Amino acid sequence: MSAKVPTHVAPHLLAWYDGHARALPWRSPPGTPPPDPYRVWLSEVMLQQTTVAAVRPRFAAWVARWPTLDSLAAAPDDAVMAAWAGLGYYARARNLLKCARAVVERHGGAFPDTEAGLLALPGLGDYTAAAVAAIAFGRRAVVVDANVKRVVARLFADAGGSVRELADTITPDERAGDFAQAMMDLGSGVCTPRAPKCLLCPLRADCAGFASGDPEAYPARAAKAAKVELRGTLFWLERGDSVLLVRRPASGLLGGMRALPSGVWRPDDPGLDGAPAGAAWRWLDEGVVHVFTHRRLTCRLAAGRVERQDVEVDGEWWPVADLPSAGLPTLFARAADVFRRDRCASG
Numbered sequence: 528m529s530a531k532v533p534t535h536v537a538p539h540l541l542a543w544y545d546g547h548a549r550a551l552p553w554r555s556p557p558g559t560p561p562p563d564p565y566r567v568w569l570s571e572v573m574l575q576q577t578t579v580a581a582v583r584p585r586f587a588a589w590v591a592r593w594p595t596l597d598s599l600a601a602a603p604d605d606a607v608m609a610a611w612a613g614l615g616y617y618a619r620a621r622n623l624l625k626c627a628r629a630v631v632e633r634h635g636g637a638f639p640d641t642e643a644g645l646l647a648l649p650g651l652g653d654y655t656a657a658a659v660a661a662i663a664f665g666r667r668a669v670v671v672d673a674n675v676k677r678v679v680a681r682l683f684a685d686a687g688g689s690v691r692e693l694a695d696t697i698t699p700d701e702r703a704g705d706f707a708q709a710m711m712d713l714g715s716g717v718c719t720p721r722a723p724k725c726l727l728c729p730l731r732a733d734c735a736g737f738a739s740g741d742p743e744a745y746p747a748r749a750a751k752a753a754k755v756e757l758r759g760t761l762f763w764l765e766r767g768d769s770v771l772l773v774r775r776p777a778s779g780l781l782g783g784m785r786a787l788p789s790g791v792w793r794p795d796d797p798g799l800d801g802a803p804a805g806a807a808w809r810w811l812d813e814g815v816v817h818v819f820t821h822r823r824l825t826c827r828l829a830a831g832r833v834e835r836q837d838v839e840v841d842g843e844w845w846p847v848a849d850l851p852s853a854g855l856p857t858l859f860a861r862a863a864d865v866f867r868r869d870r871c872a873s874g
C-alpha cells in the first residue's frame with residue numbers, strides 16, 4: 528500500500544511542535560532565532576548512538592569547558608579524548624576535533640552556512656550537514672535520522688523505496704530547522720518503534736500507516752540473516768598442574784583475548800588441525816556450542832598431556848587451579864569447565 532503525498536504534513540506538524548517541542552539545552556524554542564551552530568553541531572555529534580538523557584549532562588559539562596568552537600579547536604587532543612570517555616564510539620571525538628580545527632583554519636572559526644559547505648568539512652557526514660544547515664541556518668535540508676525514517680515510512684505506508692525522497696516531498700521551505708526537530712520529537716515520543724501513540728499524533732489524518740490499521744508493519748524489517756555454522760576444536764594441553772593458554776589474533780572473533788588453543792573455525796570439522804603440540808589426544812564425549820551475533824560455533828574438545836619441560840609451544844602455562852583469574856571469554860570458560868569435570872572424573 529502506498530499513499531499520495533500528504534500536503535498537510537508540515538503545517539500540522541509545526542503547529543504541534545509549537546506546543547510540544549522538547550526543551551533541550553542545545554535548542555532554541557520554536558519560532559525563535561536559531562541557536563549557535565557550534566552547539567547544534569556538537570549536540571548532533573554527541574546524539575549519534577547516544578541517548579538524549581545521557582547527552583544532556585555531558586553537553587553541559589562540555590560547553591562549560593569549551594564554550595566556543597575556537598576554544599575546542601585549541602584544546603589538546605588528550606583532553607578532548609578524555610572528556611569524551613564514556614560516550615563511546617571514539618572516532619566521533621577524533622572527528623570532532625578535526626572538524627573544529629578545519630573550521631578555524633579554513634573559515635576563520637565560523638561554520639559554513641550551507642549543506643554543501645558543511646559537507647566539505649572533515650568528519651561531518653550527510654546527516655549532520657543537513658541537520659546543522661536546517662537547525663542552525665534555517666536552510667531547507669532533508670534531515671533523515673532513525674526516528675525520521677520510521678515516521679516517513681509509516682506516513683507513506685512505504686514498505687521500501689527511498690525514505691529520503693519521500694521525506695523531501697514533505698519538507699517545507701520555511702522553518703526547516705523546526706520541521707527537522709519536530710520530526711525527531713514526533714519519532715522519539717509519539718511515533719515510537721513499538722506501540723506508536725497514533726491517537727495523540729498530529730499527523731494521524733495524513734498517515735497511510737495509521738489508515739492501514741497496522742502502522743508497526745512499517746518500516747519493513749529486514750529479514751534476519753541466517754547464522755553461519757562453524758566447527759572447531761578446542762585443545763586442553765596439560766603439563767604438570769598447568770594448562771596451555773594462548774592469545775587470540777588481534778583481529779577476528781574474540782580478537783586479542785586469552786583463550787584455549789584452537790585451530791581455524793570453519794564449516795567442516797577440523798579434527799586435530801591446529802593442535803598446539805604432538806600428544807596422544809583424547810576426544811571428550813561432551814562438546815560446547817557457542818552463538819555469536821552472526822555465527823554459531825560447535826566445538827569438539829580434545830585433551831592431551833605433555834610431560835617434558837622443554838616441549839616447544841606458543842603460549843603460557845597457566846595453573847589449572849587459577850583458571851578463573853585468566854579472564855577467559857565465555858566460550859573458553861565453559862569449555863574449561865567441561866575439561867575440568869572430565870579431569871576429575873578420569874582421576
Ligand code: SF4
Nearest residue numbers: 718725728731734742
Ligand atoms: Fe506514526 Fe501513528 Fe502518527 Fe502515523 S499516526 S505518524 S503511525 S504515530
